[in-house]
Amino acid sequence: MDSDGPVPLPARGSLASGVPVSAPGTLFALSVAGGIAVGPREGRCVVFGRNRPEVHVCIGEDDQRVSRQHGTLTCRGGHWWVSNTGRLPVRLPGSRLLFGDDQALPLDTGYTPVFVRGSHGREHLLELYVAGADGRRPPSRHAYVTQPPREWRLSPAERLALVALGQRYLFHELHPQPLSWRQVADQLAALRPEEGWTAKRVEHTVVAVRSRLARDGVSGLTREEVGEPVGNMLNHNLISELLLSTTLVPPDLALLDDNEDGASCGLPTPR
Template sequence: MTEGMYPLGRLTPSLVRAEPLFAGAAAPVGTLFVLGDAGGYAAAAVAGRSLVVGRNAPDVHVAIGGEDGYVSREHALLRCVQHGTGTRWVVRNGGKLPIRMPDTAPLLRAHEAPLPIGYTPLYIQGSQLHVVEVLVSDGHRHRGAVRPDTSTGNLRLPLTRREWLVLVAMFSAVLDREDQALPLSWNETGKLLNKVPGQSGWNDRKAEAVVDGVRHRLTAAGIERLTRETAPAEALKANLQRVLVDTGTLLPEDLRVLDTGIEDVDG
């Protein structure tokens, strides 16, 4: 085994919810965790280090799509490269099919992109959709050992009832798992809100103002890429969607509020 690289077992929980230990301790900043179909790998950030993802098990670090002939044997290469005075991880597509990542254009063959600090899913659409989970540690993600009797953690972000209602409406197609679902436009969001029992007077500007308030509050709390200064305008809704869905702040069952309404939307 290469020093500073450790396999992750098939029972490793989703990286959305918890950061694994690294050599028995909390991971240093920049440590890479990757999960595929049957476990994965963790690697310290050392320039020149690389991990291969693909269906060519056991000759890749992280196996994905083992029975899907559309997934390439070596579909993705994750490399640690020098960046200024430090390092960063980049992903390069070595397969025939594109790799999709949140907030960016599809990664085509031979193209590469940097991996941000935090959680990033990589999507490969073969005969079925495959997901590779990637986490670049910020040095603060580990939450301690989890036992069978440990209470389920809660990552939900605080929202007022008014904010929650607007966000459920805007992301209703996403929560309803519609194909190629996208957030509603501001105009569509306002119209949908006016159909909710007990609601009236909504328009595109009011809906946008509520969501802008959420984005700026989350930014002040340390969540990145939610403002026009830190991300392209066309990516802001997608970035917010990722944060709200990945933390369980918005859930499919929340859609019920669009039919039932809520008693106090101003709180």
């Protein structure tokens, strides 16, 4: 696509699979109702929202929870910026919520899904794609070997304490929270009385893992990053990282089984 003028996009397909070769900085915006592709001209503004006659990209046109003009995509300083002008926040990757009073956020090159939550639990998707420096889509890698996630090394005691701490997540509870130090200590003391588990030992074990992962670049594991009041956020972020990296998986719950022969208290087969 050579022209930087607006080009309509059909209401089908997905930008997640890439876009045609385009001028660097070209913005593609698509919903189930169709979309638009525009070049990166300074000051150019693309409006999205429910009122089809007055927006460039219509989203949630049958849902009155979506504002008639819910947001804008503006080209400024060589970048595209997304702003919220609606009543409800929009959700970006990483569960980042953008509210109406917030400053605009820059879009990265490549694919960005944006969600607007509507009525009755509906979520309306706005797909965005900013063409990169060479204007090309990422190459297909169909036959490439899958890259495994980075699993974090844990000692047997660390794994046991963290499985107990995060067991509600591993049990797929709806709104899980980490257990308290005392709850973990009481459970492990009953399960393995010979190992001397106390609330302080649980705390020191978990804090050591948090500190180690923070030094290796995992965010959200220090008080300075999270801010006060901390509450359960540090442990929540730690457990989330361990789950996303598959360091902890539901079969690890076998460590908490209290079988008479003690066989299930051993370490799981290394993955």
